Amino acid sequence: xxxxxxxxxxxxxxxxxxxxxxxxxxxxxxxxxxxxxxxxxxxxxxxxxxxxxxxxxxxxxxxxxxxxxxxxxxxxxxxxxxxxxxxxxxxxxxxxxxxxxxxxxxxxxxxxxxxxxxxxxxxxxxxxxxxxxxxxxxxxxxxxxxxxxxxxxxxxxxxxxxxxxxxxxxxxxxxxxxxxxxxxxxxxxxxxxxxxxxxxxxxxxxxx
Amino acid sequence: xxxxxxxxxxxxxxxxxxxxxxxxxxxxxxxxxxxxxxxxxxxxxxxxxxxxxxxxxxxxxxxxxxxxxxxxxxxxxxxxxxxxxxxxxxxxxxxxxxxxxxxxxxxxxxxxxxxxxxxxxxxxxxxxxxxxxxxxxxxxxxxxxxxxxxxxxxxxxxxxxxxxxxxxxxxxxxxxxxxxxxxxxxxxxxxxxxxxxxxxxxxxxxxx
DNA sequence: CGCCACCTTGACAACTTTCAAGCCTAGTGG
DNA sequence: CCACTAGGCTTGAAAGTTGTCAAGGTGGCG
Numbered sequence: 001x002x003x004x005x006x007x008x009x010x011x012x013x014x015x016x017x018x019x020x021x022x023x024x025x026x027x028x029x030x031x032x033x034x035x036x037x038x039x040x041x042x043x044x045x046x047x048x049x050x051x052x053x054x055x056x057x058x059x060x061x062x063x064x065x066x067x068x069x070x071x072x073x074x075x076x077x078x079x080x081x082x083x084x085x086x087x088x089x090x091x092x093x094x095x096x097x098x099x100x101x102x103x104x105x106x107x108x109x110x111x112x113x114x115x116x117x118x119x120x121x122x123x124x125x126x127x128x129x130x131x132x133x134x135x136x137x138x139x140x141x142x143x144x145x146x147x148x149x150x151x152x153x154x155x156x157x158x159x160x161x162x163x164x165x166x167x168x169x170x171x172x173x174x175x176x177x178x179x180x181x182x183x184x185x186x187x188x189x190x191x192x193x194x195x196x197x198x199x200x201x202x203x204x205x206x207x208x
Numbered sequence: 209x210x211x212x213x214x215x216x217x218x219x220x221x222x223x224x225x226x227x228x229x230x231x232x233x234x235x236x237x238x239x240x241x242x243x244x245x246x247x248x249x250x251x252x253x254x255x256x257x258x259x260x261x262x263x264x265x266x267x268x269x270x271x272x273x274x275x276x277x278x279x280x281x282x283x284x285x286x287x288x289x290x291x292x293x294x295x296x297x298x299x300x301x302x303x304x305x306x307x308x309x310x311x312x313x314x315x316x317x318x319x320x321x322x323x324x325x326x327x328x329x330x331x332x333x334x335x336x337x338x339x340x341x342x343x344x345x346x347x348x349x350x351x352x353x354x355x356x357x358x359x360x361x362x363x364x365x366x367x368x369x370x371x372x373x374x375x376x377x378x379x380x381x382x383x384x385x386x387x388x389x390x391x392x393x394x395x396x397x398x399x400x401x402x403x404x405x406x407x408x409x410x411x412x413x414x415x416x
Numbered sequence: 417c418g419c420c421a422c423c424t425t426g427a428c429a430a431c432t433t434t435c436a437a438g439c440c441t442a443g444t445g446g
Numbered sequence: 447c448c449a450c451t452a453g454g455c456t457t458g459a460a461a462g463t464t465g466t467c468a469a470g471g472t473g474g475c476g
Contacts, residue, residue: 045330048413053333055326067319074326096312103311104304110318111275117325118282122253122261124332125374129432158455166333168433173456189441190455205256337464366423376465381424397473398423 012086017078024076030066032086039082040155044163045074054164056116057156063087065106079155124166127204132165133175134203137185141194152192220294225286232284238274240294247290248363252371253282262372264324265364273300273314287363332374335412340373341383342411345393349402360400 014037017023024034026045040059046052055074058064064076066089096103123132140152158169158176165172176192179185184200186193194200222245225231232242234253248267254260263282266272272284274297304311331340348360366377366384373380384400387393392408394401402408 045326047330047334051334053330055329065319068323073323096315097308100305100308100311103308103315107304107311107315107318110315110322111273113322114318114325115276115281117322117329118253118263120329121263121325121332122255124329125261126255126259163333169455170434170457171432174432177456377423378425378466379464382464385424 012088012091014083014085017082017084019080020077021082022075022077023082023084024064024072024074026073026075027071030069030072031089033066033089033092034064034076034084035087036060036062036064037083037085040079040153041076041082041084042079042160043074043076052163053166054160057153057164065092069093129165129167129171130175130178131204132167133161133172133179134184134200136161136165137179137192137194138197138200138204140192141197149194149197151194154190220296220299222291222293225290225292227288228285229290230283230285231290231292232272232280232282234281234283235279238277238280239297241274241297241300242272242284242292243295244268244270244272245291245293248287248361249284249290249292250287250368251282251284260371261374262368265361265372271295277301337373337375337379338383338386339412340375341369341380341387342392342408344369344373345387345400345402346405346408346412348400349405357402357405359402362398 012032012035015023017039023041036058038060040057041064043055043058043064044052045055057079058076064084066072069089092106096106123135127135137152140156141149143153144150158172161167161172162169176185176187179200180187182199184194184196186195220243223231225247231249244266246268248265249272251263251266251272252260253263265287266284272292274280277297300314304314331343335343345360348364349357351361352358366380369375369380370377384393384395388395390407392402392404392411394403
């Protein structure tokens with residue numbers, strides 16, 4: 001769910017934010033990129049009546065760019081605590097104009113993001129709640145690479161999963177209970193571990 | 209719905225495709241970019257059981273890039289007739305590595321696509337069928353700029369709208385009838401015209 | 417003129433949400 | 447140290463939106 005892979009840590013003031021503090025607001029003038037130093041952030045868009053869709057999660061090393069350079073086109077808020085470095089937009093622009101390597105790197109990450117979003121379009125448009133949650137759990141489990149299975153990031157609440165998957169917290173909760181009954185996952189405290197990756201994969205691909 | 213804005217028309221063989229011919233297939237080795245010379249194309253991803261989600265439509269000037277340079281990550285098929293110029297992947301890569309301007313242009317279009325996709329995530333995840341269709345009609349009406357209102361591209365069928373919006377053709381058809389009854393649109397032949405843009409906008413933003 | 421693909425409409429079913437309790441857990445203050 | 451409280455999580459029952467299945471309608475093209 002990263003937004004843009006690491007650039008050189010750019011010079012710029014560092015800022016701290018507390019739990020649920022919004023540090024980037026949609027439709028607000030944009031002149032800063034934010035480079036996540038530590039902690040995590042939710043990136044989201046919302047409708048006037050409060051419905052919200054999480055676009056992605058950002059963590060250490062990700063850059064939240066202010067692309068159109070006029071306004072941010074989504075909002076971002078801290079999960080637990082967050083430290084970001086502010087990168088002036090002109091700085092990165094200048095870097096892109098002068099260094100082909102930097103520009104190519106940004107292009108590469110933008111394209112990776114596009115691929116991910118195309119997949120999520122398919123998920124939100126055509127998959128059932130059960131399939132979406134299974135896909136999310138797999139994504140969380142393999143987020144550090146295919147070698148090991150990680151538990152779901154404990155900073156991600158039911159409400160976050162729901163906003164990410166286009167569901168309600170109740171539906172997420174019910175499905176997690178179902179997966180637990182079916183021994184696909186284990187739940188201890190808030191931690192969710194994958195027990196049967198293959199069967200989860202079958203749920204996503206096929207309509208199981 | 210364009211995929212990538214015009215580059216210099218690159219050298220490369222030109223190809224013709226007939227209605228519904230698939231010229232780019234997901235998970236297939238990728239070594240060519242396609243530059244649309246004329247006609248239109250549907251870009252989509254599908255699930256093993258046939259459910260499909262249209263990612264976007266491509267028309268004259270758009271470039272369908274083979275980014276990860278190993279496999280295409282979505283499929284594309286001709287709408288009616290299509291002419292594309294094939295651009296060898298190494299050609300564009302070389303251009304990006306040597307010309308900062310070309311790379312910056314690609315980055316810019318990739319970012320525009322990202323912004324569009326973020327909006328569609330919100331649409332598919334959180335908006336009702338009625339809101340989605342209204343948003344689609346507005347997008348079609350203003351696709352050539354804010355000055356004039358265009359009818360929906362007649363090459364786009366009910367099934368296309370459904371696959372784009374994550375709905376069924378029946379739902380699309382019922383909603384179009386409802387919009388017609390409410391005098392929001394007119395339907396003559398296959399052509400759909402917007403009659404009341406403001407009210408359509410109200411449906412999208414607010415939950416009307 | 418007739419066929420075929422696409423579109424429309426209806427009735428019904430299914431999935432997901434909504435509304436409403438109740439529960440658990442962690443953090444707080446007595 | 448323990449009870450209390452607040453927020454998040456779980457579960458149930460009912461409602462609503464959208465999908466499914468099925469039957470016509472319509473227009474274009476051979």
